Amino acid sequence: MPDISNSLALWAEAQRLIPGGCQLLSRRPQLFALGESPIFASRAEGPWFWDVDGNRYLDTTMAVGAVLLGYLDPAVESAVDEQRRAGTIFSVIPPVEVDLARTLTRIIPCADMVRFGKSGGEANAVAVRIARAFTRRDRIAFCGYHGWHDWYMAANLNPDSPLDSHLLPDIGAPGIPQALRGTALPFTYNDIDSLASLLAAHPGEFAAIIMEASRTWLPNEGFLSSVQDLAHRHGALLIFDEVVTGFRLALGGAQQHYGVTPDLATFGKAIANGYPLTAIAGRRDLMEFSSGLFVSSTFWDDAASLAAGAATIARMEETGLAEVIAARGRRYIAEWRRLAQPLGEHARITGHPSCAAASFSSRELATLYIQEMARRGVFTGGGFNISLAHGDPEIAVVLAAAEAALHAVQRAIAQGSTQGLLSAAVQKPLFSRRLA
Numbered sequence: 001m002p003d004i005s006n007s008l009a010l011w012a013e014a015q016r017l018i019p020g021g022c023q024l025l026s027r028r029p030q031l032f033a034l035g036e037s038p039i040f041a042s043r044a045e046g047p048w049f050w051d052v053d054g055n056r057y058l059d060t061t062m063a064v065g066a067v068l069l070g071y072l073d074p075a076v077e078s079a080v081d082e083q084r085r086a087g088t089i090f091s092v093i094p095p096v097e098v099d100l101a102r103t104l105t106r107i108i109p110c111a112d113m114v115r116f117g118k119s120g121g122e123a124n125a126v127a128v129r130i131a132r133a134f135t136r137r138d139r140i141a142f143c144g145y146h147g148w149h150d151w152y153m154a155a156n157l158n159p160d161s162p163l164d165s166h167l168l169p170d171i172g173a174p175g176i177p178q179a180l181r182g183t184a185l186p187f188t189y190n191d192i193d194s195l196a197s198l199l200a201a202h203p204g205e206f207a208a209i210i211m212e213a214s215r216t217w218l219p220n221e222g223f224l225s226s227v228q229d230l231a232h233r234h235g236a237l238l239i240f241d242e243v244v245t246g247f248r249l250a251l252g253g254a255q256q257h258y259g260v261t262p263d264l265a266t267f268g269k270a271i272a273n274g275y276p277l278t279a280i281a282g283r284r285d286l287m288e289f290s291s292g293l294f295v296s297s298t299f300w301d302d303a304a305s306l307a308a309g310a311a312t313i314a315r316m317e318e319t320g321l322a323e324v325i326a327a328r329g330r331r332y333i334a335e336w337r338r339l340a341q342p343l344g345e346h347a348r349i350t351g352h353p354s355c356a357a358a359s360f361s362s363r364e365l366a367t368l369y370i371q372e373m374a375r376r377g378v379f380t381g382g383g384f385n386i387s388l389a390h391g392d393p394e395i396a397v398v399l400a401a402a403e404a405a406l407h408a409v410q411r412a413i414a415q416g417s418t419q420g421l422l423s424a425a426v427q428k429p430l431f432s433r434r435l436a
C-alpha cells in the first residue's frame with residue numbers, strides 16, 4: 001500500500017494557507033479516497049505521475065482532461081522551449097498567434113476567425129458577451145457545465161436551483177446579483193421539448209443557446225440539429241461549449257463529429273496539452289463584431305501557450321489522435337463492462353469512449369473503488385480520460401487494477417457494507433449547504 005504521509009502533511013498545511021486547499025474544485029482530495037489517494041504531484045511524464053512521497057501512478061484523469069498527448073510530449077515541450085528562449089510575452093504581437101489562428105480556422109468547421117483566452121469559463125463568458133451584444137438580448141438558455149462566472153451562476157437565483165442537475169447540488173448563488181435572475185435558464189439534454197417550451201415562454205428574448213454537445217450522455221439522433229433549428233427560428237445563436245469535447249471527439253471538435261456547425265464555439269483544456277490556453281471560434285460576422293467590444297486581457301497573447309497550442313494541434317493531426325483514443329476507449333469500456341457485470345445495477349460506465357466515466361450506486365462503493373485503484377498504482381476518480389500516451393500496455397494496467405477493485409466492491413455489496421474494506425474517508429460532496 002503506497003505511503004502518502006508527505007501528501008497528507010502538505011495537505012494539512014495547504015488547508016491553513018489556501019482556501020479550499022487548491023484552486024480547482026476537481027483537484028480537492030475529498031473527491032477521491034482521502035487517506036489513500038495521492039494529493040500532491042511532483043512530476044509527470046507520458047501517462048504517469050509521481051507524488052511527493054515518490055509513488056508512481058498511472059493517471060486516468062490527465063489533469064482533468066487538459067493533457068491529451070501525454071505529459072511532457074516531446075514535440076510540445078521543444079516548441080515551448082524554443083519560444084521560451086525567444087521570450088514568452090512582448091509589447092507587440094507574437095507571430096505564433098497568427099499561425100495557430102490559421103490552423104484552427106482550417107480544422108474547426110464554425111471557425112472563420114478565432115480569439116484566445118486562458119480558461120474555459122472565461123471563454124464561455126466571452127462567447128456569451130458576444131451573443132448578448134450582437135442580438136441585443138439578455139437571456140441565455142443553457143445545458144451542461146460552463147464555468148464559474150456570474151452569467152452562468154445566475155441560473156441558481158431561481159428558487160429551484162437548476163445547477164443542481166447541470167453542475168453540482170447545493171451551490172446556491174452567493175455573490176451573484178439578484179438583478180440577473182431569469183437571465184440564464186436551463187433545458188434538459190436530449191429533451192427538445194424542454195428547450196422548445198423555454199424559448200416559446202420568452203419569445204424574442206434569447207440571445208443564445210449554449211450547450212455541451214455531449215458529455216456523460218450522448219445525443220439522440222437528430223437532437224443537436226433540432227436544437228440548432230430551434231435556436232435559429234427564435235433568432236438566437238447556437239454556442240457549443242467544446243472545452244471538453246474539443247479535439248477529443250474529432251480534430252474539429254464535437255461539431256465535426258456530430259455534423260452540426262454552431263455559430264460560436266469555445267475550446268479549452270487539451271488545446272495546448274496542459275498549457276493555459278483557450279479559444280473562442282465562430283462565424284465571421286460575429287467575430288468581426290466582437291473586435292469592437294471591450295473584451296481584452298494582458299496574458300491572452302502569451303506566446304508560450306500559443307506555441308504549445310500550435311505544436312499540440314500539429315501532433316493531434318499527424319497522429320489521428322481522436323480516432324486512436326476512441327478505438328482504445330471502446331475496447332476499455334467493453335472490457336470494464338464485462339468485469340463489472342456481476343455488480344449489476346451497482347456499477348456502470350457511460351460517456352464517449354475517449355472519456356468514459358464509471359459510477360457506483362453509493363459514495364461508499366465509489367470511494368472503495370478509487371481506494372483499491374490507488375493501492376494498485378492507478379489514480380482515478382472513476383473516469384478515464386484516455387490520452388495518446390495510454391497504449392494497450394497502460395490500458396491493461398488500468399483494467400487489471402479495475403478487476404481487483406471491482407471484486408472489492410462486489411464483496412462490499414455481498415456483505416451489505418464497506419466495513420473492513422474501506423479505510424479512506426468516504427467521498428464528500430463539495431457542497432452540502434445552501435448559502436443563498
Ligand SMILES: Cc1ncc(COP(=O)(O)O)c(C=O)c1O
Pocket residue numbers: 118119120121122124144145146147148212241242243244268269
Ligand atoms: C464543459 C466545460 N466548460 C467549461 C469549463 C470551465 O473551464 P475552466 O476550468 O478552464 O475555466 C469546464 C471545466 O471543466 C467544462 O468541463
